[in-house]
Amino acid sequence: MESQKIAIAVDDLTVAYNYKPVLWDIDLVIPEGVLMAIVGPNGAGKSTLIKSILGIIDPIAGSISIYGKSYDKQRKLVGYVPQKGSVDWDFPTTALDVVKMGTYGSLGWIKRPGKKEQKTALESLEKVGMLAFKDRQINQLSGGQQQRVFLARALAQDAAIYFMDEPFQGVDAITEITIINILKELRKAGKTVVVVHHDLQTVPEYFDWVTFLNVKKIATGPVKEIFNDDNLTKTYGINYKVSVQQ
Amino acid sequence: MSSAQIEIQLIASMVAIACAIPGTFLVLRKMALISDAISHSILPGLVLGFFITHNLNSPLLIIMAAITGVITVVLVEFIQKTKLVKEDTAIGLVFPVLFSIGVILIAKNANDVHLDIDAVLLGELAFAPFDRFLVDGLDLGPKSLWVIGTVLLITIGLLLAFFKELKISTFDAGLATTLGFSPIIIHYGLMSVASVTIVGSFDAVGAILVVALMIAPAATAYLLTDNLKKMLVLSVLFGVFSAIAGYWLAHGLDASISGSMTTVLGILFLLVYLFAPKKGLISVLYRNKQQQIEVSLLTFLLHLNNHQEIKERHINHLNEHINWQRVKSKSVVDLALKNNMITIEKDIISLTKKGKNFTDKAIDYIITNDHSKIESIKDDFFLFRG
Numbered sequence: 001m002e003s004q005k006i007a008i009a010v011d012d013l014t015v016a017y018n019y020k021p022v023l024w025d026i027d028l029v030i031p032e033g034v035l036m037a038i039v040g041p042n043g044a045g046k047s048t049l050i051k052s053i054l055g056i057i058d059p060i061a062g063s064i065s066i067y068g069k070s071y072d073k074q075r076k077l078v079g080y081v082p083q084k085g086s087v088d089w090d091f092p093t094t095a096l097d098v099v100k101m102g103t104y105g106s107l108g109w110i111k112r113p114g115k116k117e118q119k120t121a122l123e124s125l126e127k128v129g130m131l132a133f134k135d136r137q138i139n140q141l142s143g144g145q146q147q148r149v150f151l152a153r154a155l156a157q158d159a160a161i162y163f164m165d166e167p168f169q170g171v172d173a174i175t176e177i178t179i180i181n182i183l184k185e186l187r188k189a190g191k192t193v194v195v196v197h198h199d200l201q202t203v204p205e206y207f208d209w210v211t212f213l214n215v216k217k218i219a220t221g222p223v224k225e226i227f228n229d230d231n232l233t234k235t236y237g238i239n240y241k242v243s244v245q246q
Numbered sequence: 247m248s249s250a251q252i253e254i255q256l257i258a259s260m261v262a263i264a265c266a267i268p269g270t271f272l273v274l275r276k277m278a279l280i281s282d283a284i285s286h287s288i289l290p291g292l293v294l295g296f297f298i299t300h301n302l303n304s305p306l307l308i309i310m311a312a313i314t315g316v317i318t319v320v321l322v323e324f325i326q327k328t329k330l331v332k333e334d335t336a337i338g339l340v341f342p343v344l345f346s347i348g349v350i351l352i353a354k355n356a357n358d359v360h361l362d363i364d365a366v367l368l369g370e371l372a373f374a375p376f377d378r379f380l381v382d383g384l385d386l387g388p389k390s391l392w393v394i395g396t397v398l399l400i401t402i403g404l405l406l407a408f409f410k411e412l413k414i415s416t417f418d419a420g421l422a423t424t425l426g427f428s429p430i431i432i433h434y435g436l437m438s439v440a441s442v443t444i445v446g447s448f449d450a451v452g453a454i455l456v457v458a459l460m461i462a463p464a465a466t467a468y469l470l471t472d473n474l475k476k477m478l479v480l481s482v483l484f485g486v487f488s489a490i491a492g493y494w495l496a497h498g499l500d501a502s503i504s505g506s507m508t509t510v511l512g513i514l515f516l517l518v519y520l521f522a523p524k525k526g527l528i529s530v531l532y533r534n535k536q537q538q539i540e541v542s543l544l545t546f547l548l549h550l551n552n553h554q555e556i557k558e559r560h561i562n563h564l565n566e567h568i569n570w571q572r573v574k575s576k577s578v579v580d581l582a583l584k585n586n587m588i589t590i591e592k593d594i595i596s597l598t599k600k601g602k603n604f605t606d607k608a609i610d611y612i613i614t615n616d617h618s619k620i621e622s623i624k625d626d627f628f629l630f631r632g
Contacts, residue, residue: 018329054424072426080424087418091274092474101414105425110407137472153421 004031007192013062034209035187037197044214079159096134102156124152144175250375262485268440269460283341284315289348315441369452371503397446451504462511469522
């Protein structure tokens with residue numbers, strides 16, 4: 001593990017909303033090629049952490065680097081799956097069109113998507129098993145299907161690092177399996193995947209790397225080594241037993 | 247038609263198009279009210295522009311007014327960000343203040359100028375052809391036509407260039423940020439275009455009606471399509487239709503042109519609101535009613551499926567047992583009979599093979615949520631659609 005390249009390095013990151021710290025002095029190193037869960041209670045700053053890394057939220061202190069450079073220089077390396085609830089699903093557009101938005105980053109300003117982008121979008125939809133729904137208006141999709149469209153959009157970004165904000169929230173079992181299989185494939189292909197995750201029971205099964213977060217960073221490392229009662233208790237503040245959970 | 251009539255309709259149509267384009271994005275961004283705010287608060291900008299140039303026709307007036315429009319948005323957002331008041335309150339606080347500053351400035355200093363409040367509020371399209379654009383004595387048409395034509399060209403140019411950016415930042419500002427399309431730049435770009443459009447349309451339709459031209463066509467189009475490009479095209483068409491129909495309505499009634507245009511827009515919206523095929527009120531109510539009956543049907547079939555005993559299947563017993571009123575029971579039984587799902591012999595109801603089959607598939611679907619299970623019955627019933 002020592003020789004692994006560092007995909008993301010977060011240094012002394014502090015984020016506050018209206019002077020109330022949400023993240024406090026976070027140092028975090030994420031090695032290349034891991035499939036990492038960020039876990040912690042509600043309000044622990046999990047989403048805030050990835051939004052800060054992605055430049056959506058401005059931190060009040062600290063620095064972030066993606067493969068040694070600032071996010072602005074590396075944005076083409078990064079794919080993002082926001083929380084499903086962050087957009088208006090009544091927006092007049094189709095599943096295919098949403099996925100195509102993933103290709104906008106590589107196009108840059110003004111240039112319009114063409115055949116190549118169409119192909120990328122169709123392939124991405126196929127990977128998440130949603131090709132049959134490509135022309136469906138997005139509010140005509142179930143919650144799980146919407147989540148898969150979001151995942152397809154991130155795949156269309158063809159990134160090296162993926163950030164996902166609670167991709168398993170409110171989805172059916174089939175979607176959950178589809179998503180986790182794709183995440184595992186991404187890892188196999190050498191990509192780094194960071195997932196805000198809620199369901200502690202599935203952490204050992206789905207992920208190989210984990211970060212415990214509760215305003216401060218509690219621990220980060222391989223699931224096998226650090227996913228234990230001690231860290232869970234420190235993070236959730238109650239006497240937590242993994243053994244009970246599993 | 248006289249040339250003045252053609253000119254008025256042309257100006258009205260161009261105003262409608264120029265308003266419909268930014269209006270579509272304002273509606274989708276749930277910012278319809280901001281157009282109302284901008285349309286009022288540009289007044290002090292216009293007046294200040296006049297004080298500087300002493301010329302009502304100077305382009306500086308438009309620039310100053312557009313700047314005040316953007317300042318309105320900045321102020322509203324600033325107040326709202328402090329979280330001390332909500333957004334709609336912030337809008338309600340900012341624009342009357344700016345507007346009244348304009349009113350006082352006019353009253354104090356511009357009494358001798360043709361810049362009166364009535365014209366500002368309502369505009370007067372009928373006078374537009376009298377104000378000509380003359381170059382070396384050559385008549386190049388009404389001045390308003392040139393003003394709104396320029397605004398329209400800029401708006402269309404920006405829309406074509408930045409359609410993708412507008413779409414992504416409207417739908418998902420977070421993703422737009424991560425991809426490097428600053429939603430803030432696009433936001434203020436849109437606000438600037440909206441301000442300039444409102445200023446450009448001001449002469450023709452005034453501060454109150456320009457809001458209707460921005461919002462109503464887009465809101466109407468939204469009910470008719472699931473596609474952003476089509477929504478833009480429909481907004482533009484509705485705008486142009488209301489401009490021309492409104493002109494002739496005004497002609498017939500001898501009434502205000504801008505008022506008639508807005509009336510046409512209102513009627514158009516009402517018709518679509520009621521009768522739109524998918525999102526219209528009547529269609530929604532009908533669908534709800536259908537679904538209600540179909541859920542009842544399914545409940546009824548499940549009951550029959552679960553109970554083989556004769557007494558549970560007696561038609562009167564069903565009435566009491568499922569606790570429905572007679573009318574509802576009858577319509578459900580009729581629907582089942584019509585679909586050959588049940589047979590009734592001496593008041594005893596039995597599931598037919600088809601009814602049994604339907605019930606099994608429906609249960610299967612409810613449990614597995616697997617759409618392929620119901621492909622064959624989907625067309626008959628609203629319940630399983632979408």
